[in-house]
Amino acid sequence: MSPLLEVRDLCVEFATPMGRLRAVDGVSFSLDAGETLALAGESGCGKSATASALLRLLPPGGRITAGDIRFAGQNVLALEGEALRAFRGRGIGLVFQDPVGTLDPLMTVGAQVEEVVRVHRRTSRREARAAAIALLARVRMPDPERQARRYPHELSGGMCQRVSLAMALACEPRLLIADEPTTALDVTIQAQICALLQSLQAETGMALLLVSHDLALVAGMAARLAVLYAGRIVEMGPTPAVLASPRHPYTRGLVAAMPGLERRSGPLATIAGVLPDPTRLPSYCRFHDRCDVRIARCAVDDPPARDAGPERSVRCFVDLPDPVREA
Numbered sequence: 181m182s183p184l185l186e187v188r189d190l191c192v193e194f195a196t197p198m199g200r201l202r203a204v205d206g207v208s209f210s211l212d213a214g215e216t217l218a219l220a221g222e223s224g225c226g227k228s229a230t231a232s233a234l235l236r237l238l239p240p241g242g243r244i245t246a247g248d249i250r251f252a253g254q255n256v257l258a259l260e261g262e263a264l265r266a267f268r269g270r271g272i273g274l275v276f277q278d279p280v281g282t283l284d285p286l287m288t289v290g291a292q293v294e295e296v297v298r299v300h301r302r303t304s305r306r307e308a309r310a311a312a313i314a315l316l317a318r319v320r321m322p323d324p325e326r327q328a329r330r331y332p333h334e335l336s337g338g339m340c341q342r343v344s345l346a347m348a349l350a351c352e353p354r355l356l357i358a359d360e361p362t363t364a365l366d367v368t369i370q371a372q373i374c375a376l377l378q379s380l381q382a383e384t385g386m387a388l389l390l391v392s393h394d395l396a397l398v399a400g401m402a403a404r405l406a407v408l409y410a411g412r413i414v415e416m417g418p419t420p421a422v423l424a425s426p427r428h429p430y431t432r433g434l435v436a437a438m439p440g441l442e443r444r445s446g447p448l449a450t451i452a453g454v455l456p457d458p459t460r461l462p463s464y465c466r467f468h469d470r471c472d473v474r475i476a477r478c479a480v481d482d483p484p485a486r487d488a489g490p491e492r493s494v495r496c497f498v499d500l501p502d503p504v505r506e507a
Contacts, residue, residue: 184213184215185234187210187248189206190244191207192238192242194243203458216388218389219406221407222434228360266300272354273357275358278364280333289328290313293311296350297350315346338369338373342373342376349380349384352386377401395435398419404418405417405422409455409467417493421490427500428495429471451470466482473498475497
């Protein structure tokens with residue numbers, strides 16, 4: 181069967197006073213129905229820009245300059261007008277990173293869910309109201325009828341995230357994009373939101389694209405992991421294998437920086453340096469200046485993606501030792 185989502189050589193650029201900023205550069209991946217794929221990396225690596233491009237919801241100044249996006253065999257880049265609006269609701273739903281900031285402070289949360297229902301389902305106001313209450317109940321909102329009458333500032337961050345999730349699910353999308361869905365939430369609420377996403381995925385069979393910098397979150401939710409750096413996927417494969425035995429030095433650095441229960445004292449590991457200037461990307465390896473295993477070739481050539489094991493790929497000239505075998 182063909183993948184539900186296919187992305188090939190996607191490039192996204194932004195116009196800035198310093199010149200063209202290439203936020204996404206040749207990103208390719210696929211996602212099957214019901215599967216969970218995570219896009220991970222530090223801030224500025226291109227993961228949110230990739231997610232926004234899939235829905236063609238890039239901020240002002242941003243545009244897709246190359247590549248192909250196909251959803252259920254449909255060319256997303258060719259969609260316009262009503263077809264594009266329907267795709268954004270019924271094909272792919274989006275849960276934003278900042279639920280409080282994305283909700284309208286002048287409307288009750290129930291009215292905001294109703295509005296999504298009415299726009300996409302063409303229902304009456306009464307039917308939309310009933311559907312909104314049902315959606316809030318579906319995302320485990322306590323006392324949904326009462327909470328529907330409240331404004332965003334009257335709800336906690338976790339409850340606002342449930343409202344955003346209800347809006348995203350209003351049209352029963354086949355794919356849900358969750359962009360940093362647990363940012364600014366305490367660990368207890370984070371666990372609740374993650375469990376809710378997994379429960380809804382099991383109920384509906386939808387695919388999930390998880391955008392996150394939190395590898396602990398990714399480890400518990402995603403079957404596959406794509407690690408982005410400076411606009412490119414530098415490593416991709418089954419999540420357990422990538423985290424247990426990273427093939428790219430950047431991935432290895434991210435894994436080493438994860439806090440763990442076994443770490444009782446001492447500073448966390450860090451990755452020296454910063455991302456390269458996206459308006460002046462080097463022609464050689466983009467991780468070169470921060471890499472502790474670089475070789476002479478890394479300062480000359482740009483490493484292509486190569487096979488790195490079963491269902492795995494990596495952009496690196498160096499074969500990192502396997503920590504499992506070393507142990």
